[in-house]
Amino acid sequence: MTLTELRYVVTLARERHFGRAAERCHVSQPTLSVAVKKLEEELGIPLFERSKSSIRVTEVGQRIIDQAQRVLDQVGVIKDMAQDGKNQLNSPLKVGAIYTIGPYLFPHLLPQLRRAAPEMPLYIEENYTASLRQKLRHSDLDAIIIALPFEEPEVVTLPLYDEPFVVLLPADHALAHNDEITPEQLSKEQLLLLGPGHCFRDQVLESCPPLVDAITKRVDHGTPELVTEGSSLETIRHMVASGLGITVLPLSAATGMKYQEDILVVRPFAAPVPFRTVALAWRVTFPRPKAIDVLSLAASQCRVIERATTETPVVAQRA
Numbered sequence: 001m002t003l004t005e006l007r008y009v010v011t012l013a014r015e016r017h018f019g020r021a022a023e024r025c026h027v028s029q030p031t032l033s034v035a036v037k038k039l040e041e042e043l044g045i046p047l048f049e050r051s052k053s054s055i056r057v058t059e060v061g062q063r064i065i066d067q068a069q070r071v072l073d074q075v076g077v078i079k080d081m082a083q084d085g086k087n088q089l090n091s092p093l094k095v096g097a098i099y100t101i102g103p104y105l106f107p108h109l110l111p112q113l114r115r116a117a118p119e120m121p122l123y124i125e126e127n128y129t130a131s132l133r134q135k136l137r138h139s140d141l142d143a144i145i146i147a148l149p150f151e152e153p154e155v156v157t158l159p160l161y162d163e164p165f166v167v168l169l170p171a172d173h174a175l176a177h178n179d180e181i182t183p184e185q186l187s188k189e190q191l192l193l194l195g196p197g198h199c200f201r202d203q204v205l206e207s208c209p210p211l212v213d214a215i216t217k218r219v220d221h222g223t224p225e226l227v228t229e230g231s232s233l234e235t236i237r238h239m240v241a242s243g244l245g246i247t248v249l250p251l252s253a254a255t256g257m258k259y260q261e262d263i264l265v266v267r268p269f270a271a272p273v274p275f276r277t278v279a280l281a282w283r284v285t286f287p288r289p290k291a292i293d294v295l296s297l298a299a300s301q302c303r304v305i306e307r308a309t310t311e312t313p314v315v316a317q318r319a
Contacts, residue, residue: 003075005039006068008032009047013065014138016055070154073139073285088290090119095295096135097145100200100233101278102126104252105145105302112298120291129199136283143282143295147199150281157281160300164275165204166254167267168237169246180270183207187214190245192236195229200276204248207274240264250276 012021012032022032040047047061057065097105106124113122125132125141132144133152150157167181175181175189187210194201205212215227228245230236233253240247241259254266280296 001039001042003072005035006071008035009039009061010065010068010072010138012036012048012055013057013062018055069137069139070285073283073287076287077285079287087119088288089117089294092121092123093288093291093295094123094125094140094142095145096125096127096132096141096143098129098132098147098199099126100194100198100250100253101145101147103234104250104256105278105299108302109299112301113295116298117291117294120294128197136281139283142286142288143280143292145278145280145299147203148277148279150279152281154284155281156284157279158296159277159279160296161302162275162277163250163252164273165207165248165269166251167246167269168240168249168254168264169267170240170243171262171265173246175246175267176265178267181267182270183210183274186246186248187211190228192228192230192239192245192247194233194236195231200233200250203276204274208248237264248274 008021008025008027011024012018015021015024018029018033022029025032036047043064045060046058047064049056049058096102102124103126110122113120125135127135129146129150132141132146133150135141136144136155137152145160148157148159167175167186169176175185178185186208191211193204205215228239230239233249236247237249237253237259239245241263249266278299280292280299282292286292
């Protein structure tokens, strides 16, 4: 059994295709196929179920491949230990963030990080939580920025800051005259939310039970739906500006507003204010802890200044 063979089976499990796996490993397909077969013969069990149209990891094969990934991670740790004193901050860091955090955090995070670690550029990706989870697990990303709760075996999570939700509405809307807004008031309005698959949609509904009740009642009575779905927070912002309805945004998205105050306004929630906890997650075996320390410190120091109201700042740094 060799590290090369372990790398081959881990890549094949990820790609589910011999040709793509061979390409990722920079070898020919026959070379990869022979190596995988050799490892299966050595172990005495099949790691993959093969058919003409697909490749599937066996149940015991998945456990072995998970362990192989841990072994490969540990190899990185050993190499780092063997080069005592190596600067962990002089090579790129691969960081992912969910769609509702990345566009609003990165403009604040990158200057902070550049000052703290000028020789450590970021490779950035925005995606859904489920996709980021898989890429973190497979070492395609070094760390991800997500909203809690988030649980993954052998992954560490560190809360960075709490971010309140606010209401975005047309400036001429009746609720714009209120100093604060309640979930009960929202439940009577046409609401714009992200579609299924976005965790922020679920967080809004979970933190505002009257919305769920109102949606359920409208479905039961066959009345027009309460929620109109948008593909991104920016798309929803434009729909609110057009007068289609109102929405709930994380504060960082609301402060990035590009419309004038005579078109869109932001109003806070009445207490208790709904919020989300933004967190950093990384593998326990990741061999560059200093890079994680610098990233987490830079992210936790990012302050969001609320320009749409007189209240500043309301995103609290965690101790």
